[in-house]
Amino acid sequence: MVSRRGHRAAAMVTAWVLIAGNPLAAQTTGSVNLGASWGDYEGYLGSGAAYVTPTLRYNAPSLSLGASGSLVIFESGNRILQGLAAGAWRTRLHGRFRAEISGSAGVNVYADNPGYGHLLGRARFHFDEATIGAWVGTSTGQSYVGVTSTTPFQIELGGWTVYHGVAVNAVATRSWFADTAYLDIVATAIWSDQQLSIDGSLGFRTWSNGGGNGVYGELQLGLPVSRRLVALVAGGRYPSDPIRGVIAANYVSVGLRIEAFNARSSSPTRVPRTFLRKGEDPPRPAAGEAHLTIGTSSEHLRSVRIEAPGAESVQLSGDFTDWRAVSLSRTRQGYWEIMILISPGVHRANVRLNGGPWIVPLGLRAEEDEFGGHVGILIIP
Amino acid sequence: MTKQTRANSIILVLTTLLSLTLTAVVVAQEPRLESRVPDPPRSEINAILDSARAVGLPTEPLVDRALEGVSKGAGPDLVLEAVRRLNTELVAARDALGDQSSDAEIVAGASALRAGASPEDLTYLRQLRPDQPLTVAAAVLADLVAVGVPLDTAVAAVVALAEQAADAEYIAFRKNVERDISLGASPVTALGVRLEAAADHLDLGSRNPAPRPRKP
Secondary structure, X not given: OHHHHHHHHHHOHHHHHHHHXXXXXXXXXXXXXXXXXXXXXXXXXXXXXXXXXXXXXXXXXXXXXEEEEEEEEEOOOOEEEEEEEEEEEEOOOEOOEEEEEEEEEEEEEEOOOOOEEEEEEEEXXXXXXXXXXXXXXXXXXXXXXXOEXXXXXXXXXXXXXXXXXXXXXXXXEEEEEOOEEEEEEEEEEEEEOOOOEEEEEEEEEEEEEEOOOEEEEEEEEEEEEEOOEEEEEEEXXXXXXXXXXXXXXXXXXXXXXXXXXXXXXXXXOOOOOOOOOOOOOOOOOOOOOOEEEEEEEEOOEEEEEEEOOOOOOEEEEEHHHXXXXXXXXXXXXXXXXXXXXXOOEEEEEXXXXXXXXXXXXXXXXXXXXXXXXXXXXXXXX | OOHHHHHXXXXXXXXXXXXXXXXXXXXXXXXXXXXXXXXXXXXXXXXXXXXXXXXOOOOHHHHHHHHHHXXXXXXXXXXXXXXXXXXXXXXXXXXXXXXXXXXXXXXXXXXHHHHOOOHHHHHHHHHHOOOOOOHHHHHHHHHHHHOOOOHHHHHHHHHHHHOOOOHHHHHHHHHHHHHHHHOOOOHHHHHXXXXXXXXXXXXXXXXXXXXXXXXX
16 A cells, blocks of 8 residues: 555645645644555465555645655565655635646665656646535656656546545546556545544546456555554555556555654555556667667578667677677668578577677577576577 | 308498498588587587487587587587587487477477476477477577576466467567566566466467466
């Protein structure tokens, strides 16, 4: 719950303020969540984890700021380290309308994987009555994995109401991210009194290309133990979020929220998520690197193309050259090519730039070559 | 014909046969080694090549391995050891895949064995794809292990695709997994997602084993 609730608590706090129709007076809240969870991430075995999540927020009628972090340690010893900062600014009401601009920036590091990050901005246009309202919005920005970035885009249409103390909203969000697109329709309800708080959601994903389909939902109960201590029990399933690079999971968690100041802060106990994105090309080779691709001209005659930015000469050597160095011809700046006979099967090859050492180009699997170096493995179907 | 004449004739025939045999042995010497591989280890490698020929194994990969070592400046011992090891792997791969296997299949099988696959894995793959070449399937198995997919998970994935996937689909599968990994996905997650997509595309059903995931 760390990840998604972090986003919701910080970046979407504005929505709840508006949904509830009861803007808080300016206040700063700080809390620390800690506890244990059991998560079943798609593609992984179920695993227990321990987590600690500090959160800091500032809320005012026209401005909300939030920052949170989390450290999660799995049974395996792998860790997730996350950080998130978000803010939202709202105009005053003009009749029944107001505008809102918000943004968030976050980073995630899981185990030895490349760091993931995002920088997203969103604009919303609200129509608000006393106990009912609606909004339309759009968001975009950049999502990063390592040095690779992609521009996501979302549009949303939502509505909210307050009925007998229960704040309910429903929102439909269409998302595009690289070659992935999907529609989420989610309804959320919040209710609380002095003895208990309930935060639940139910949604489904459809009209999906690469984002999966299905129903998901979560429920969190908060039971105040003392003025600064709240016991939290949460569970459910959340969907994948390709824009933020996370995978779907089922989870249950129990924990405590220690509220350093102000009891209105709400930082949930959902288990964090790991990272997966689809539909992007891998990073381009940097100077001093090479990327090899194979094409076919006729029968076994293959075009071997190497992208090597900044190289003045490129040579290829492999079992299909009798391990003799052959020079490639420059086709345009940074690109080199040669036509050569390569039979179907598994082959071994190396590349040399500017007469330097023989390397394994990107695009080939690297394997120790038994001679103190590495060799690239090439499959020709 | 006197006994002496008959004896001379027999000796002549035997001598001729011996000469032809020796000539054949000389012809069988790998010419690609002659000018590029010093002796030692050329003689020892030629002996390995002879034994490989005798049992019907491909010799080109052995020659290639020797040339690779020499071209990379490796010493005679390293070159000879590399050729010996490959020969052993080729024997094991051919035994696992069957006598009718192509040279390319045997080489790919040897690559999979080196990656950690068992001979039983290769034999099972052969049973699942009796009429289709195994070259790409075995090579993809080795690739998946090399990019960090646990061996048993990689084997399960390749086996799951074995009956339905064409070579091009194996290649696309491996490429997508590698791409996901390069973008930050864990190998098991990437494999699981791509296998699920391939299963939808290939209508694999549920009779094939799913990859065995691990804890995060």
